[in-house]
Amino acid sequence: MAATEIARQAGEGARAVPLAGHVGFDSMPDQLVNKSVNHGFCFNILCVGETGLGKSTLMDTLFNTKFEGEPTQHNQPGVQLKSNTYELQESNVRLKLTVVNTVGFGDQINKEDSYKSIVEFIDTQFEAYLQEELKIKRTLHSYHDTRIHACLYFIAPTGHSLKSLDLVTMKKLDSKVNIIPIIAKSDAISKSELTKFKIKITSELVSNGVQIYQFPTDDETVAEINSTMNGHLPFAVVGSTEEVKIGNKMVKARQYPWGTVQVENENHCDFVKLREMLIRVNMEDLREQTHTRHYELYRRCKLEEMGFKDTDPDCKPFSLQETYEAKRNEFMGELQKKEEEMRQMFVQRVKEKEAELKEAEKELHEKFDRLKKLHQDEKKKLEDKKKSLDDELNGFKQKKTAAELLQSQAQQAGGSTTLKRDKERKN
Amino acid sequence: MIERPESTVASIAQRNLEGYVGFANLPNQVYRKSVKRGFEFTLMVVGESGLGKSTLINSLFLTDLYSKDYPGPSLRIKKTVQVEQSKVLVKEGGVQLTLTIVDTPGFGDAVDNSNCWQPVINYIDSKCEDFLNAESRVNRRLMPDNRVHCCLYFIAPSGHGLKPLDIEFMKRLHDKVNVIPLIAKADTLTPEECQLFKKQIMKEIQEHKIKIYEFPDTEDDEDHKLIRKIKERMPLAVVGSNVVIEVNGKKVRGRQYPWGVAEVENGEHCDFTVLRNMLIRTHMQDLKDVTNNVHYENYRSKKLAAVTCNGGVDLSKTKNQMTRSPLAQMEEERREHVMKMKKMETEMEQVFEMKVKEKKQKLKDSEAELERRHEQMKKNLEAQYKELEEKRRHYEEEKSNWESQQRILEQQKLDASKTMEKNKKKGKIF
Numbered sequence: 001m002a003a004t005e006i007a008r009q010a011g012e013g014a015r016a017v018p019l020a021g022h023v024g025f026d027s028m029p030d031q032l033v034n035k036s037v038n039h040g041f042c043f044n045i046l047c048v049g050e051t052g053l054g055k056s057t058l059m060d061t062l063f064n065t066k067f068e069g070e071p072t073q074h075n076q077p078g079v080q081l082k083s084n085t086y087e088l089q090e091s092n093v094r095l096k097l098t099v100v101n102t103v104g105f106g107d108q109i110n111k112e113d114s115y116k117s118i119v120e121f122i123d124t125q126f127e128a129y130l131q132e133e134l135k136i137k138r139t140l141h142s143y144h145d146t147r148i149h150a151c152l153y154f155i156a157p158t159g160h161s162l163k164s165l166d167l168v169t170m171k172k173l174d175s176k177v178n179i180i181p182i183i184a185k186s187d188a189i190s191k192s193e194l195t196k197f198k199i200k201i202t203s204e205l206v207s208n209g210v211q212i213y214q215f216p217t218d219d220e221t222v223a224e225i226n227s228t229m230n231g232h233l234p235f236a237v238v239g240s241t242e243e244v245k246i247g248n249k250m251v252k253a254r255q256y257p258w259g260t261v262q263v264e265n266e267n268h269c270d271f272v273k274l275r276e277m278l279i280r281v282n283m284e285d286l287r288e289q290t291h292t293r294h295y296e297l298y299r300r301c302k303l304e305e306m307g308f309k310d311t312d313p314d315c316k317p318f319s320l321q322e323t324y325e326a327k328r329n330e331f332m333g334e335l336q337k338k339e340e341e342m343r344q345m346f347v348q349r350v351k352e353k354e355a356e357l358k359e360a361e362k363e364l365h366e367k368f369d370r371l372k373k374l375h376q377d378e379k380k381k382l383e384d385k386k387k388s389l390d391d392e393l394n395g396f397k398q399k400k401t402a403a404e405l406l407q408s409q410a411q412q413a414g415g416s417t418t419l420k421r422d423k424e425r426k427n
Numbered sequence: 428m429i430e431r432p433e434s435t436v437a438s439i440a441q442r443n444l445e446g447y448v449g450f451a452n453l454p455n456q457v458y459r460k461s462v463k464r465g466f467e468f469t470l471m472v473v474g475e476s477g478l479g480k481s482t483l484i485n486s487l488f489l490t491d492l493y494s495k496d497y498p499g500p501s502l503r504i505k506k507t508v509q510v511e512q513s514k515v516l517v518k519e520g521g522v523q524l525t526l527t528i529v530d531t532p533g534f535g536d537a538v539d540n541s542n543c544w545q546p547v548i549n550y551i552d553s554k555c556e557d558f559l560n561a562e563s564r565v566n567r568r569l570m571p572d573n574r575v576h577c578c579l580y581f582i583a584p585s586g587h588g589l590k591p592l593d594i595e596f597m598k599r600l601h602d603k604v605n606v607i608p609l610i611a612k613a614d615t616l617t618p619e620e621c622q623l624f625k626k627q628i629m630k631e632i633q634e635h636k637i638k639i640y641e642f643p644d645t646e647d648d649e650d651h652k653l654i655r656k657i658k659e660r661m662p663l664a665v666v667g668s669n670v671v672i673e674v675n676g677k678k679v680r681g682r683q684y685p686w687g688v689a690e691v692e693n694g695e696h697c698d699f700t701v702l703r704n705m706l707i708r709t710h711m712q713d714l715k716d717v718t719n720n721v722h723y724e725n726y727r728s729k730k731l732a733a734v735t736c737n738g739g740v741d742l743s744k745t746k747n748q749m750t751r752s753p754l755a756q757m758e759e760e761r762r763e764h765v766m767k768m769k770k771m772e773t774e775m776e777q778v779f780e781m782k783v784k785e786k787k788q789k790l791k792d793s794e795a796e797l798e799r800r801h802e803q804m805k806k807n808l809e810a811q812y813k814e815l816e817e818k819r820r821h822y823e824e825e826k827s828n829w830e831s832q833q834r835i836l837e838q839q840k841l842d843a844s845k846t847m848e849k850n851k852k853k854g855k856i857f
Contacts, residue, residue, distance in 0.1 A: 025524050093450060
């Protein structure tokens, strides 16, 4: 489907002219249909619901085929989304169907974050499409659209009311995807209980402001059937891939000791209604709503988040280039600023470190200057001591030499006196 | 010649249906919705004055688009090339079509026709630009598709070949819009002349590598045969008429000549029916698709590439950039820059550390050196002290020795002198 087929204004400013014969453009819808059929269709369903509510079985029943997967265990640590794509063909129509299952939903003790992975998944698909749409060289024509077109929300058949997990999850999803709530395994509820249950559910949804998908009533061809069906929401379904012989036909059914629940019997459950609405009548509308409402909302939010606006403060419309260029300049400016900042920071650090080291150096020098001074003092003291010793030594030497001289003199004199005496004595 | 976008095939599991599902009704749903929405188509006619463009439009759509109340542009005198559009709403079989006819009066009428195609190109580009802007808004809503889906180019029936203006125009417009060349006023050519003329034109078109609108290939054999037939008759030779004449009891549109009536819808007289069937009944949607998927995308990618890859053009980088949206482009640039910054940071860090280490080492070395010197000096000093001590001790010893010696001597001397005194007193009397 061309991405450009957003609702157009019909003939504004155009004058109506009569035709004088058969021109032939009434074949346009057929041309369009042929093109679509040749191109193939694509549809993506998301099944949200607790483990064991029969999601996979219902898918198998709806599409009359066995899809992949074994029943999942209850011990998943978090909610995961598993998606599988299948190519189906019915008469000349090819359909690329993607079924996304929430594995482990509602199994954890703390379910506060259960909805997050679902929202994330849906947003991821939108993001992928947005990225493709914004590319310079893009191939939207052949893009495999993975956006979720319908979300079947499986409600446990308690018969009382919605669980708080259900309300929280649906509230988070209602602006992102078309939600179709269904009561699963409804063969566990009796008819009277069912009516009360449906009323309770609908009122709870309304009072909590949850927007579920309404079948469109603007096209006369289907307005009637759609509005009737809107009154039957949520659909109470039963799924089964096993066949049981009823009368002389093999029908899909679930066999109990007390009777057989026929899937395609409208008295037994709303399966046929679901199939009619989901596939036969409104599949195209679901795709359109996803593209024109949910995707546009996502896109708008994303672009606004990034700072894109449609008009500048003077209310003049921005052209695409201006926006991009402005963004880019702003962006480059930011980058440069960051670079500058980092450089400045480094310069600062270097300065600081330099100062530190200089301080240390200075201290070191001071220390050694002090030591040197001490040393000088010591040396001086030593010198003084030396000098005094030398002086003493000199003094002593002098004394010694003087004394010795005296002595030798005295000796000489004494010697001569003694000699004299001796001489006298002898005489 | 014009490339059509290919569909990509992913690895997907096939499943067979075991019963009725109901999505075979999807085409009906699409049909229903498209009828409700209505259709749009913009047709441009280009050619010199007097080639019967307005008449052909009226004949094609069986209406008086150009009438006395709304005269066609050709009836007004123009000095320069204009581009004029008329919008009409037509209904048939429950299907609503908003038809826009774009006329180019004055085209090729001047003496100097250089650049007479420029207003046409500007018009086509401006419509693409409008669409691009509408598509790029944050709040998108009604996006009317006013892009030119098809351009009928009228060739004068000279019988010889294409004029230089024809070639120039088609070359400039063939990658902006679907060009369908037509031989106008074909009732002036005999069938043989027409054949030759067509051959000549096709030859020249191929020579100049002009990409005229090509019909898509179909797998259907019947359709394929039809398409082959059409291709063989290209370019289509047409005759238009608003006048209904009675021929053999039938009312037909035609041109009355003394020698007969040239019937517009007679396949042997001209290719009008082929044109009408192709343009309106079978390929209108395809013309729109090619415009959207090929011509518009070309315009868009050129426009956006100019914006995001401004400045230095590195071919290898540009190619990569083309497959990314500008936002992803900016993301990538940001990431690159973050990496660059990180690298720069680590480099600077490294250099810083190294320098600090160096400086510290130097400081340590000089500290060690100073320590050493100080130690040495201290040792030196100590040695000297020791020496001095030695010396002093020595001296002290010597001194005390000598002093004690002196004392003994003194004592002796004293004793001696005392004895002498005594002796002197005694001995002097001899």
